[in-house]
Amino acid sequence: MAVVKSLTRDAPEPLPFIDLAAQKERIKDRIEAAMSEVLASGQYVLGPHVEILESALAEFCNAAHCVSCANGTDALGLVLMAEGIGPGDAVFVPSFTFVATAESVALRGATPFFVDIDADTFNMNAPSLTRAIRAARKAGLRPRMVIAVDLFGQPADYDKLAPIAEEQGVLLVADAAQSFGATLGGKRVGTLAAYTTTSFFPAKPLGCYGDGGAVFVEDSDKAEILRSLRGHGTGSHRYEHARVGFNSRLDSLQAAILLVKLDIFPDEIEARQDVARRYGELLRGVTTPHVRSDATSVWAQYTVELPPGTDRDAVQAYCTHAGVPTAVYYPIPLHRQRAYSQYPCDPEGLPQTEAASLRVLSLPMHPYLSAAKQDYVAETLAAALERP
Numbered sequence: 382m383a384v385v386k387s388l389t390r391d392a393p394e395p396l397p398f399i400d401l402a403a404q405k406e407r408i409k410d411r412i413e414a415a416m417s418e419v420l421a422s423g424q425y426v427l428g429p430h431v432e433i434l435e436s437a438l439a440e441f442c443n444a445a446h447c448v449s450c451a452n453g454t455d456a457l458g459l460v461l462m463a464e465g466i467g468p469g470d471a472v473f474v475p476s477f478t479f480v481a482t483a484e485s486v487a488l489r490g491a492t493p494f495f496v497d498i499d500a501d502t503f504n505m506n507a508p509s510l511t512r513a514i515r516a517a518r519k520a521g522l523r524p525r526m527v528i529a530v531d532l533f534g535q536p537a538d539y540d541k542l543a544p545i546a547e548e549q550g551v552l553l554v555a556d557a558a559q560s561f562g563a564t565l566g567g568k569r570v571g572t573l574a575a576y577t578t579t580s581f582f583p584a585k586p587l588g589c590y591g592d593g594g595a596v597f598v599e600d601s602d603k604a605e606i607l608r609s610l611r612g613h614g615t616g617s618h619r620y621e622h623a624r625v626g627f628n629s630r631l632d633s634l635q636a637a638i639l640l641v642k643l644d645i646f647p648d649e650i651e652a653r654q655d656v657a658r659r660y661g662e663l664l665r666g667v668t669t670p671h672v673r674s675d676a677t678s679v680w681a682q683y684t685v686e687l688p689p690g691t692d693r694d695a696v697q698a699y700c701t702h703a704g705v706p707t708a709v710y711y712p713i714p715l716h717r718q719r720a721y722s723q724y725p726c727d728p729e730g731l732p733q734t735e736a737a738s739l740r741v742l743s744l745p746m747h748p749y750l751s752a753a754k755q756d757y758v759a760e761t762l763a764a765a766l767e768r769p
């Protein structure tokens with residue numbers, strides 16, 4: 382291929398976007414031992430592994446309580462249920478996020494109200510939130526909750542969002558599906574909002590080998606309600622039902638797997654930060670990610686912005702051809718999606734969301750990405766951008 386030949390070296394094969402195989406090689410024996418233990422225990426859903434995991438996760442992020450559940454979407458649903466969010470309630474969410482953030486709100490019959498982002502971090506913009514809350518009130522909706530998303534692994538600006546939430550009487554929730562392990566002002570994600578939800582989907586920074594999720598909360602009564610809701614609304618014993626709940630339990634195999642992965646997680650976070658630093662030094666001609674000076678990211682994605690007017694499809698095609706996988710998170714913001722376009726937005730529109738969705742490009746990112754492969758990614762991207 383002419384395209385590939387123009388680069389100075391061959392693609393160091395293979396170059397996966399996220400390399401779960403390299404991680405599995407590292408922990409294979411421990412994972413197999415942990416899984417055998419669960420098989421021998423005969424307890425496959427909840428049980429001791431799940432309890433140990435919940436304590437370990439809470440300890441990891443200094444949260445008072447961790448309530449595990451089936452996935453990150455259910456984690457959001459549990460919080461909305463626990464707070465009795467429903468029809469007539471407005472829940473403020475970014476439009477530049479994975480669909481689950483708004484979907485969980487719409488599923489409760491409440492109104493997801495879309496808020497713009499900051500151009501440099503892609504996280505929720507505080508003035509836009511204020512405008513949206515005022516507009517919701519004017520429209521006759523009850524502003525109840527704001528769900529900030531820690532996009533691509535960096536915590537949202539909780540220090541700016543919390544005073545607005547407090548002043549307006551809305552509850553601040555963190556959708557930390559992409560940021561578990563990150564910090565803001567020296568505090569770990571898990572204690573930066575009234576509730577924090579996360580996901581253990583395999584591709585997330587801390588992922589299992591299936592689906593999993595969790596909610597972190599300080600208040601023990603709220604934790605009890607979440608536990609009840611995830612198990613069919615049980616009351617003081619198994620067949621007494623205090624409320625309408627659903628089934629969102631974490632299975633023991635995933636808990637055992639997560640305990641092994643949590644063990645190497647701090648080391649993996651450091652490796653991710655090294656990879657991000659190296660990208661920052663290598664990449665030319667694109668805007669590299671901005672992390673606040675008092676924050677750390679866990680780099681769920683390494684997302685650059687292409688110069689305005691770049692043909693992103695052509696850049697991606699060139700990279701694919703050269704063996705460099707790329708992805709666009711997210712090409713269509715939620716307020717532009719058929720299923721969500723009827724929901725309200727900041728009355729001043731979402732200009733930064735629109736701009737970001739046209740220009741972002743995510744590059745291979747995982748803790749096991751070698752310097753040689755990063756060199757190749759940077760060189761390939763530069764060559765793709767230089768083409769007429």
Ligand SMILES: *Cc1c(COP(=O)(O)O)cnc(C)c1O
Binds near residue numbers: 455582
């Ligand atoms: C992945 C993700 C979710 C949903 O998590 P699942 O475990 O896949 O249900 C929610 N919000 C954001 C921002 C996500 O990235």
